[in-house]
Amino acid sequence: MSSSHARPGPRSIELFERAQRTIPGGVNSPARAFNGVGGGAPAFIDRAKGAYIIDVDGNEYVDYVGSYGPMILGHADPQVIEAIQKQAAKGLSFGAPTGLEVELAELICDMVGSIESVRMVNSGTEAAMTALRLARGYTGRKKVIKFAGNYHGHVDALLVNAGSGPLTLGIPGSPGIPEAVVADTLVATYNDLDSVAEAFAAHGDDIACVMVEPVAGNMNCIPPVEGFLEGLRSLCDAHGTLLVFDEVMTGFRVHPGCAQALFGVTPDVTALGKIVGGGMPVGAVGASRQVMETLAPTGPVYQAGTLSGHPLGMAAGIATLSQLADGSVHRAIAPKLATLRKGLAEHATRHGVPFLTQAAGAMFGMFFTDQPRVERFDDVAACDIDGFSRFFHGMLDNGVYLAPAAFEAAFISRAHDDEAIERTLAAADKAFAAVAQA
Numbered sequence: 001m002s003s004s005h006a007r008p009g010p011r012s013i014e015l016f017e018r019a020q021r022t023i024p025g026g027v028n029s030p031a032r033a034f035n036g037v038g039g040g041a042p043a044f045i046d047r048a049k050g051a052y053i054i055d056v057d058g059n060e061y062v063d064y065v066g067s068y069g070p071m072i073l074g075h076a077d078p079q080v081i082e083a084i085q086k087q088a089a090k091g092l093s094f095g096a097p098t099g100l101e102v103e104l105a106e107l108i109c110d111m112v113g114s115i116e117s118v119r120m121v122n123s124g125t126e127a128a129m130t131a132l133r134l135a136r137g138y139t140g141r142k143k144v145i146k147f148a149g150n151y152h153g154h155v156d157a158l159l160v161n162a163g164s165g166p167l168t169l170g171i172p173g174s175p176g177i178p179e180a181v182v183a184d185t186l187v188a189t190y191n192d193l194d195s196v197a198e199a200f201a202a203h204g205d206d207i208a209c210v211m212v213e214p215v216a217g218n219m220n221c222i223p224p225v226e227g228f229l230e231g232l233r234s235l236c237d238a239h240g241t242l243l244v245f246d247e248v249m250t251g252f253r254v255h256p257g258c259a260q261a262l263f264g265v266t267p268d269v270t271a272l273g274k275i276v277g278g279g280m281p282v283g284a285v286g287a288s289r290q291v292m293e294t295l296a297p298t299g300p301v302y303q304a305g306t307l308s309g310h311p312l313g314m315a316a317g318i319a320t321l322s323q324l325a326d327g328s329v330h331r332a333i334a335p336k337l338a339t340l341r342k343g344l345a346e347h348a349t350r351h352g353v354p355f356l357t358q359a360a361g362a363m364f365g366m367f368f369t370d371q372p373r374v375e376r377f378d379d380v381a382a383c384d385i386d387g388f389s390r391f392f393h394g395m396l397d398n399g400v401y402l403a404p405a406a407f408e409a410a411f412i413s414r415a416h417d418d419e420a421i422e423r424t425l426a427a428a429d430k431a432f433a434a435v436a437q438a
């Protein structure tokens with residue numbers, strides 16, 4: 001299928017052939033493979049600047065992946081790059097505390113209302129894993145409620161793909177995860193409070209935490225319906241259960257104070273990743289001081305990391321968050337995303353392609369559907385996946401890089417200027433034509 005397309009070019013194809021010999025599937029994270037859009041070689045990237053990434057064949061693309069979220073300032077932001085270079089010259093890692101960790105912790109505590117204390121880790125997966133252990137250790141309970149279609153990294157107990165529908169006992173989402181490990185994972189339906197109430201009714205006071213993406217960003221982009229997050233808060237309060245927001249994607253992207261500020265619902269525990277490291281591998285878990293001091297060395301819940309609080313990650317995180325704190329970046333992005341969504345809708349209509357966008361802050365989703373809204377996993381599953389695939393290749397051929405899967409959110413940055421958006425819409429005109437032709 002990909003051979004009929006102009007891109008990726010010969011150098012990417014050659015690298016992909018080599019990569020498959022020494023790297024499983026040729027990629028270091030399955031999200032980067034093109035399996036979801038007909039297969040073939042992904043573009044191998046050489047460099048990036050602002051709103052653009054450039055592949056090894058010299059093709060330039062307007063980028064809406066943004067490294068799956070971190071790049072809200074645009075690629076190679078001068079302040080971030082300078083902070084990393086300065087820090088690298090002082091040595092890479094010490095296995096002892098630095099002032100940078102204190103500075104980033106203070107920034108996070110200032111910006112995120114529910115966080116008084118924060119522990120740095122090395123990825124979003126680690127942040128979610130630590131949040132779960134912390135909630136279990138703090139409450140002395142075992143069970144966790146998660147939502148079908150929500151992703152919390154590749155943590156064993158949370159990698160449960162039980163599908164939508166009524167609450168079911170989790171089944172392992174991957175070979176290699178013993179059933180015993182997910183026996184205490186309950187799966188509810190996102191944006192369906194009744195499914196959560198049912199889980200509480202059945203398992204009452206045995207539930208340590210409800211873990212939720214406050215805007216679902218791993219089944220395209222689905223904001224919470226009115227009352228959903230508030231309802232989770234009330235159910236958790238009524239049962240002495242901790243509410244965990246996995247804000248690895250939404251954190252600092254939908255609002256400088258994260259989704260909890262945008263929607264005015266305060267979680268007990270927050271998992272962070274992506275933007276918090278400004279493009280370096282950083283995650284974080286934050287909560288009240290009382291909850292956080294359950295962690296070692298103040299408390300009994302063990303958690304550790306040789307490279308945690310890594311100086312380069314801290315430097316990049318500080319340089320990124322300090323530019324987001326006053327809200328000016330989010331205010332600048334909002335009208336650009338509005339223009340983009342309006343333009344996409346107009347082109348789709350003109351070509352007669354059923355199409356919908358949804359957004360929260362600086363993340364958005366594109367759905368090939370005639371549904372007026374997409375609120376639940378089943379709605380996403382009902383969208384036209386082939387239509388997306390044709391759109392994806394049409395965009396790629398015309399210089400726009402989208403995530404190669406219909407279930408990923410898209411990310412816009414401060415660097416997406418008028419020209420980048422015009423280029424995107426010109427490409428979309430052609431890509432929608434290709435969708436309509438099929």
Ligand SMILES: *Cc1c(COP(=O)(O)O)cnc(C)c1O
Pocket residue numbers: 123124125126128151152153154213217218246247248249250273274
């Ligand atoms: C990306 C993501 C993770 C996993 O983070 P990694 O850094 O890839 O381990 C966890 N939760 C959510 C909501 C995410 O979007």
